[in-house]
Amino acid sequence: METKQIDVLILGGGVAGMTAAVYAARAGLSVTLLEENACGGLVNWTRVVENMPSYISIPGMELAEKMAEQVAALGVEVEEAACIDAISLTEDAKIVEADDVRYEAKAVIVATGRTPVLLEGDDCDHVHYCAICDGSTYKGKRVLVVGGGNSGFDEALALLDLGISHLTLIEAQDRFFAAATTQQALAERPNATLHISTSVQELHQQDGRLTAVTLAHGDGSTSTVECEGVFVFMGQKPSTEAFAEMLTLDEAGYIVTDDLMATSVAGVFAAGDVRPKKYRQITTALADGTVAALEAEHYVRRGGK
Ligand SMILES: Cc1cc2nc3c(=O)[nH]c(=O)nc-3n(C[C@H](O)[C@H](O)[C@H](O)COP(=O)(O)OP(=O)(O)OC[C@H]3O[C@@H](n4cnc5c(N)ncnc54)[C@H](O)[C@@H]3O)c2cc1C
Known part of the structure; x- marks a missing residue:
């Protein structure tokens, strides 16, 4: 050496x-x-x-x-x-x-x-931590954004600007933490759905592709959303x-x-x-x-x- x-x-x-x-x-x-x-x-x-x-x-x-x-x-x-x-x-x-x-x-x-703090069970090629780096791959597709702080909201807006067809943003706690103006900007986008008290329960994959994510909600219910990419901003x-x-x-x-x-x-x-x-x-x-x-x-x- x-x-x-x-x-x-x-x-x-x-x-x-x-x-x-x-x-x-x-x-x-x-x-x-x-x-x-x-x-x-x-x-x-x-x-x-x-x-x-x-x-x-x-x-x-x-x-x-x-x-x-x-x-x-x-x-x-x-x-x-x-x-x-x-x-x-x-x-x-x-x-x-x-x-x-x-x-x-x-x-x-x-x-x-x-x-970045990683998403638990992140063994999927379709889980990302940077919208600018990886977002353009999902033009015309549906994605999930995890994290309701400034990064989550900023990156969600960036993803929509890149041409994402629909975006679901979730926050595990019972409120969002992003600046009020950024929250408003995302809430005004027709193709964005926002949930508080919600976390990822399961990623569904088929032939190496992500197809959907099951979400767990604070009231004990679950829902499954179609999506092809997940962007994580959990700090x-x-x-x-x-x-x-x-x-x-x-x-x-x-x-x-x-x-x-x-x-x-x-x-x-x-x-x-x-x-x-x-x-x-x-x-x-x-x-x-x-x-x-x-x-x-x-x-x-x-x-x-
Ligand atoms: C999405 C986002 C947007 C932001 N926007 C702004 C903004 O607009 N304006 C602003 O002022 N600030 C912004 N910030 C904050 C700003 O980017 C950071 O505060 C700043 O870049 C930190 O610089 P750093 O050199 O300390 O750390 P980093 O930028 O994290 O650099 C650390 C480097 O060390 C390397 N490294 C890690 N471990 C090792 C190792 N063991 N050996 C060798 N290399 C290693 C990493 O690969 C990395 O390149 C933003 C942050 C984020 C996440």
């Missing part, structure tokens, strides 16, 4: 990780960014971003591409689709093994963000399983940091949605990435102290 010694290793190539990469590279440090999927993270799932200062409106994927270009132009070694086999983070040694390379880093920035959980044994996590699994993004292990910093915080936005992730990289730089320059 090849060994690479670097100043800063960044885990996660969302906007927090890419911002950290920009700052660390501009500080003259050697930087590697490992992304298990594609750089951009959640921003890739966002149809249009309209609150990123400098762009009145920009498709999420385009914003992610622009950031990735800047990271590459600064000479950061970026490994996408990285398969991480082992992580060991202590004050004395920070080692990550991925794709037959052993990275020994002076400082590590964890920016692994969050992943997100932090991507921190790999760090549970080495970093302090809060009760919800987020990596605990101080205001300077320092974790419980000296030289390991965390940035973005993976931290406990009230507002998870692109701009707050950028701010975290900035602070984490500047602190990592200080840590490296002080010789790991």
